[in-house]
Amino acid sequence: xxxxxxxxxxxxxxxxxxxxxxxxxxxxxxxxxxxxxxxxxxxxxxxxxxxxxxxxxxxxxxxxxxxxxxxxxxxxxxxxxxxxxx
Amino acid sequence: xxxxxxxxxxxxxxxxxxxxxxxxxxxxxxxxxxxxxxxxxxxxxxxxxxxxxxxxxxxxxxxxxxxxxxxxxxxxxxxxxxxxxxxxxxxxxxxxxxxxxxxxxxxxxxxxxxxxxxxxxxxxxxxxxxxxxxxxxxxxxxxxxxxxxxxxxxxxxxxxxxxxxxxxxxxxxxxxxxxxxxxxxxxxxxxxxxxxxxxxxxxxxxxxxxxxxxxxxxxxxxxxxxxxxxxxxxxxxxxxxxxxxxxxxxxxxxxxxxxxxxxxxxxxxxxxxxxxxxxxxxxxxxxxxxxxxxxxxxxxxxxxxxxxxxxxxxxxxxxxxxxxxxxxxxxxxxxxxxxxxxxxxxxxxxxxxxxxxxxxxxxxxxxxxxxxxxxxxxxxxxxxxxxxxxxxxxxxxxxxxxxxxxxxxxxxxxxxxxxxxxxxxxxxxxxxxxxxxxxxxxxxxxxxxxxxxxxxxxxxxxxxxxxxxxxxxxxxxxxxxxxxxxxxxxxxxxxxxxxxxxxxxxxxxxxxxxxxxxxxxxxxxxxxxxxxxxxxxxxxxxxxxxxxxxxxxxxxxxxxxxxxxxxxxxxxxxxxxxxxxxxxxxxxxxxxxxxxxxxxxxxxxxxxxxxxxxx
Numbered sequence: 001x002x003x004x005x006x007x008x009x010x011x012x013x014x015x016x017x018x019x020x021x022x023x024x025x026x027x028x029x030x031x032x033x034x035x036x037x038x039x040x041x042x043x044x045x046x047x048x049x050x051x052x053x054x055x056x057x058x059x060x061x062x063x064x065x066x067x068x069x070x071x072x073x074x075x076x077x078x079x080x081x082x083x084x085x086x
Numbered sequence: 087x088x089x090x091x092x093x094x095x096x097x098x099x100x101x102x103x104x105x106x107x108x109x110x111x112x113x114x115x116x117x118x119x120x121x122x123x124x125x126x127x128x129x130x131x132x133x134x135x136x137x138x139x140x141x142x143x144x145x146x147x148x149x150x151x152x153x154x155x156x157x158x159x160x161x162x163x164x165x166x167x168x169x170x171x172x173x174x175x176x177x178x179x180x181x182x183x184x185x186x187x188x189x190x191x192x193x194x195x196x197x198x199x200x201x202x203x204x205x206x207x208x209x210x211x212x213x214x215x216x217x218x219x220x221x222x223x224x225x226x227x228x229x230x231x232x233x234x235x236x237x238x239x240x241x242x243x244x245x246x247x248x249x250x251x252x253x254x255x256x257x258x259x260x261x262x263x264x265x266x267x268x269x270x271x272x273x274x275x276x277x278x279x280x281x282x283x284x285x286x287x288x289x290x291x292x293x294x295x296x297x298x299x300x301x302x303x304x305x306x307x308x309x310x311x312x313x314x315x316x317x318x319x320x321x322x323x324x325x326x327x328x329x330x331x332x333x334x335x336x337x338x339x340x341x342x343x344x345x346x347x348x349x350x351x352x353x354x355x356x357x358x359x360x361x362x363x364x365x366x367x368x369x370x371x372x373x374x375x376x377x378x379x380x381x382x383x384x385x386x387x388x389x390x391x392x393x394x395x396x397x398x399x400x401x402x403x404x405x406x407x408x409x410x411x412x413x414x415x416x417x418x419x420x421x422x423x424x425x426x427x428x429x430x431x432x433x434x435x436x437x438x439x440x441x442x443x444x445x446x447x448x449x450x451x452x453x454x455x456x457x458x459x460x461x462x463x464x465x466x467x468x469x470x471x472x473x474x475x476x477x478x479x480x481x482x483x484x485x486x487x488x489x490x491x492x493x494x495x496x497x498x499x500x501x502x503x504x505x506x507x508x509x510x511x512x513x514x515x516x517x518x519x520x521x522x523x524x525x526x527x528x529x530x531x532x533x534x535x536x537x538x539x540x541x542x543x544x545x546x547x548x549x550x551x552x553x554x555x556x557x558x559x560x561x562x563x564x565x566x567x568x569x570x571x572x573x574x575x576x577x578x579x580x581x582x583x584x585x586x587x588x589x590x591x592x593x594x595x596x597x598x599x600x601x602x603x604x605x606x607x608x609x610x611x612x613x614x615x616x617x618x619x620x621x622x623x624x625x626x627x628x629x630x631x632x633x634x635x636x637x638x639x640x641x642x643x644x645x646x647x648x649x650x651x652x653x654x655x656x657x658x659x660x661x662x663x664x665x666x667x668x669x670x671x672x673x674x675x676x677x678x679x680x681x682x683x684x685x686x687x688x689x690x691x692x693x694x695x696x697x698x699x700x701x
Contacts, residue, residue, distance in 0.1 A: 085329030
């Protein structure tokens with residue numbers, strides 16, 4: 001059964017979104033069951049060294065878990081390159 | 087040597103100006119800038135002094151690396167007893183003023199007393215004099231800087247000054263230098279205004295050549311600059327998006343204080359984010375962001391220079407605001423935006439420019455407006471009292487209230503007292519979102535637990551720059567910790583507090599710490615400064631400074647009960663996001679923190695702790 005998630009890319013990673021999605025930094029995606037964080041990183045050709053801060057529904061996903069973390073219906077996956085502020 | 091070993095002592099009451107040698111015994115124990123100036127201040131000022139009394143002093147101070155080739159070596163600080171907080175205040179600013187003061191041959195300026203009339207201090211190397219500032223009183227920061235540069239006939243003169251906010255007694259007035267850099271927090275500009283001191287103008291031609299081992303210093307600074315350049319945050323992220331890149335990060339995490347901390351996520355966060363600043367506007371086809379900018383000697387360049395949409399209602403008839411100016415940085419964008427529910431980027435930039443122009447802290451101002459909007463929402467404040475309808479989300483109200491505060495008119499006078507005094511006056515002190523009367527910055531301590539302890543124990547009132555555990559809890563610098571738990575946060579906060587105190591005493595910027603550790607700073611200090619500057623001595627230095635500041639606050643009357651958060655954060659759970667259902671665990675973290683610090687359960691450093699630190 002297909003599932004739908006929200007996929008967000010921010011800062012310099014937003015260049016990897018389709019043009020129409022850049023205004024919101026967000027894209028609605030229909031996924032096959034079993035799709036992981038790593039699968040989407042590969043599908044959007046994100047440079048691995050820029051995949052730094054990965055949040056699912058706001059919660060951090062450590063690098064070691066990204067290959068095995070399966071996305072669920074209704075979740076929001078958001079990714080940033082290395083950034084900071086203050 | 088790093089230091090020039092000379093300080094200026096200016097008695098504003100009688101107009102005398104004296105030169106003194108820097109106390110090198112103290113310099114070896116307190117380094118410079120925040121640490122050394124606070125040592126001078128504490129030795130000379132009664133902790134119970136009224137911040138606005140002539141007996142309070144105000145110190146402008148550089149660090150040993152200020153004005154040198156060290157990256158970000160342009161910092162200076164203002165140390166005094168804060169008008170907003172009644173606690174020790176140390177506000178740090180970049181730009182070019184600090185380096186110029188060093189070039190003129192001075193490590194610090196100690197201002198005493200109160201001038202009988204408005205004056206400004208003019209420094210041209212060794213030629214130092216107080217000049218009449220009657221013609222500058224009532225002028226904005228922008229007008230003051232332009233007038234002084236014109237009269238000195240030297241565009242390289244660097245100026246720091248107060249605007250009308252500092253003259254009018256706004257409790258969170260800043261001292262602004264180089265038009266849009268500011269010693270911003272705790273009301274240091276209010277203290278300056280109380281002394282009838284309008285500005286300091288400085289021109290230095292001596293350079294900063296007092297380096298102990300120039301060859302070693304150049305090697306150390308070159309290596310440290312490479313660390314900054316090679317780091318993805320300081321080499322790419324901050325220059326491109328500035329601090330404003332955090333707007334979406336913190337919002338996604340559910341740690342974005344919204345509508346006076348009623349909510350933890352803001353539906354319009356993206357509209358006021360760093361990403362939005364890069365987009366072309368439909369009205370004029372121009373991006374909001376014009377360029378990034380760097381302070382003296384900085385190889386990061388996180389600063390933002392932006393341009394307001396000329397067709398926006400805030401400036402449509404005000405061409406003086408159509409040019410490029412400083413902002414928005416994340417903290418200001420949050421305080422003026424999310425805190426009030428205002429999602430209008432152009433309005434936020436206009437108000438930010440007003441804050442720079444008349445010298446008041448956008449964090450405390452924005453958060454005070456948020457409290458006023460909640461009082462309005464509750465029916466405690468009315469349209470008639472405020473002078474305008476002020477619901478959450480009203481850009482018009484935000485703008486009008488900023489203009490009133492800048493000019494000291496109408497309800498702006500109430501806002502100028504800060505949220506703690508204003509909320510107390512209207513019978514709802516618990517609605518002030520801050521600690522020690524200073525308003526929170528842009529991180530909700532229900533969603534980032536370490537920041538709750540950071541705020542509660544900050545020696546200058548609620549502040550993110552005293553221990554930025556966001557680096558670890560959110561960004562994974564130096565290691566990732568879980569923002570939702572309290573375990574380990576006491577250790578984390580202490581480590582950040584002590585290390586930050588060292589950076590704040592060196593003349594470099596705390597933003598280097600996204601890439602540097604003390605191990606990167608230590609070789610630069612050891613090469614520049616006489617004395618033994620080892621990793622061990624620097625670690626002790628940071629802890630010594632923190633405890634020294636604590637002793638002052640304790641003597642000023644602060645106790646453990648002041649190391650607390652407003653009840654909202656302890657009793658009203660976050661409504662959405664990862665922290666949904668959570669409140670701050672401050673009551674659990676505080677005792678552990680005291681124990682780790684070597685303090686009594688009442689928050690007082692023990693005799694053993696003081697002895698160990700040489701206090």
